[in-house]
Amino acid sequence: MTDLILAIDQGTTGSTIALMDIDGRLLTSVNHELPQIFPQPGWVEHDPESIWQSVLKGVTAIFSDREYAVSQLAAIGITNQRETAVLWDCQTGEAVHNAIVWQCRRTTDVCEALKSAGHEALIKSKSGLVLDPYFSATKFKWLLDNAPTANALLAEGRLLAGTIDTYLMWRLSNGKVHKTDVSNASRTSLMSLETLDWDAELLDIFGVPRDILPEICPSSGRFAVTAGVPGLPDGLPVSGVAGDQQSALFGQACFEPGDAKCTFGTGSFILMNAGTSPIASDTGLLSTVAWQLEGQDAVYALEGGAFVCGAAVQWLRDQLGIIEQAEDIEALAESVESAGGVEFVPALAGLGAPYWAPEARGVMSGLTRGSGKGEIARATLDAMALQNVDILMAMEADIGQPMTALKVDGGASANNLLMQLQSDYLNRPITRPEVIETTVAGACFLAGLGEGVWASADEISRVWRSDRAFEVRLTDAERAERMTSWQLAVDRTLHTLS
Numbered sequence: 001m002t003d004l005i006l007a008i009d010q011g012t013t014g015s016t017i018a019l020m021d022i023d024g025r026l027l028t029s030v031n032h033e034l035p036q037i038f039p040q041p042g043w044v045e046h047d048p049e050s051i052w053q054s055v056l057k058g059v060t061a062i063f064s065d066r067e068y069a070v071s072q073l074a075a076i077g078i079t080n081q082r083e084t085a086v087l088w089d090c091q092t093g094e095a096v097h098n099a100i101v102w103q104c105r106r107t108t109d110v111c112e113a114l115k116s117a118g119h120e121a122l123i124k125s126k127s128g129l130v131l132d133p134y135f136s137a138t139k140f141k142w143l144l145d146n147a148p149t150a151n152a153l154l155a156e157g158r159l160l161a162g163t164i165d166t167y168l169m170w171r172l173s174n175g176k177v178h179k180t181d182v183s184n185a186s187r188t189s190l191m192s193l194e195t196l197d198w199d200a201e202l203l204d205i206f207g208v209p210r211d212i213l214p215e216i217c218p219s220s221g222r223f224a225v226t227a228g229v230p231g232l233p234d235g236l237p238v239s240g241v242a243g244d245q246q247s248a249l250f251g252q253a254c255f256e257p258g259d260a261k262c263t264f265g266t267g268s269f270i271l272m273n274a275g276t277s278p279i280a281s282d283t284g285l286l287s288t289v290a291w292q293l294e295g296q297d298a299v300y301a302l303e304g305g306a307f308v309c310g311a312a313v314q315w316l317r318d319q320l321g322i323i324e325q326a327e328d329i330e331a332l333a334e335s336v337e338s339a340g341g342v343e344f345v346p347a348l349a350g351l352g353a354p355y356w357a358p359e360a361r362g363v364m365s366g367l368t369r370g371s372g373k374g375e376i377a378r379a380t381l382d383a384m385a386l387q388n389v390d391i392l393m394a395m396e397a398d399i400g401q402p403m404t405a406l407k408v409d410g411g412a413s414a415n416n417l418l419m420q421l422q423s424d425y426l427n428r429p430i431t432r433p434e435v436i437e438t439t440v441a442g443a444c445f446l447a448g449l450g451e452g453v454w455a456s457a458d459e460i461s462r463v464w465r466s467d468r469a470f471e472v473r474l475t476d477a478e479r480a481e482r483m484t485s486w487q488l489a490v491d492r493t494l495h496t497l498s
Helices: 048-062 108-116 120-127 136-146 150-155 164-172 200-206 244-251 310-320 328-334 373-399 416-426 438-450 457-463 476-495
Strands: 004-010 014-021 026-033 073-080 085-089 159-163 179-181 215-217 220-225 237-243 260-264 268-275 286-292 298-306 343-345 363-365 406-409 430-433 466-470
Touching (some): 004 048, 004 164, 004 438, 085 136, 085 164, 108 120, 108 136, 120 200, 136 150, 136 159, 136 200, 150 159, 159 164, 164 220, 179 220, 179 237, 220 438, 237 244, 237 438, 244 260, 244 268, 244 286, 260 373, 268 286, 268 373, 298 373, 328 373, 328 416, 343 373, 343 476, 363 476, 373 416, 373 476, 416 430, 416 466
Parallel strands (some): 004 073, 073 237, 260 406, 406 430
Antiparallel strands (some): 004 014, 014 026, 085 159, 220 237, 260 268, 268 298, 286 298, 343 363
């Protein structure tokens, strides 16, 4: 019986291969780390062949103990690090250069030049994205201009481009399929949110030929079938694809407008379902495609991220040495009733949405002789929750309706105190799922829908299960006082830039 979904979660630091059953249970997973390449300060690359080999190692490992068999697989779902760009030769399969990773800042000058030329407003209105090296378009252009063989291959019609999902599908299909899904395409700055197709004006602005780009498809439906993949049978369908954060939104069953999820990782990524029409943000957020199911309208999302979330806890551990392990922060923060007036704005890598102040630096204020490790730990957890409130309030303003509840995932979501603080400050219930690996869940759900394992999103809602809910305990007056103190601290941080 074919009743298992294989997920390929190709991330920045490694590739995870996982299996899910028809009841939405994550059965097993393996991870293989990926070498990081730093040619210059601010430059980040991956070897595409290393990415592919990490996937193959995972596929081999997950079936090595013979508990599960490839004959049980119904489909493959792919979720991936977004924005990372790669160019390769369609005849040999060789990449013309290392992939340029989403974190890479090498095209900052290109973005500044495009801003000076007056292109920023048009790019934002069409793509929903700010003009920043984060996104794929300037990475593709850099590769076209700097990879030694790119121009010759382009002239011969042998050059292909794509994000990592596209590259993996090309490899899985033995070079027969050159496709992407709408969620990944929406992160390139080259796709129109209105037409869901590559946009001629955007292609011209960034100097990227349409011919090298993949076909844009819905996120669920048959993209390709495997051919010649070690460890997998030929003909296994690839039927679900989405960028990692959109996949997490789908994996959290956030199917209605106003549904939102927050992934607590190194930073925090928040996406809110915005319905079937793109919403232009007036508050510094990004508008993006969440997903599209086959034969249905696309679903859009608003996105905002805080640059430092779990990284603030790592800073307390590694730089200040006030905790030995990241998990220790919960007990230390619970050793005091409150932060005692201490405020920590963790702008250790600048401030993200909705402030977009990359030059901001962290500020700790309100310290007294009585301030100790407990107050600093509590102020850190407070900050992790409060900066998410800023983003979520901006989302509510953009979408014009209140958020119903916030679903959480990621490593720090295991911190019960942090989740309670998030509920209290946001004034909304918080729900943590049984399956924390929501990017994997989303890829599996999309693939299962594509092959009829589940008939509808309603069926997925029924297999999604909550682990714990956190209800609001703070009074309105207490919340207002806390938010006022936080905003004063943020204002101090921003004031240091002027």
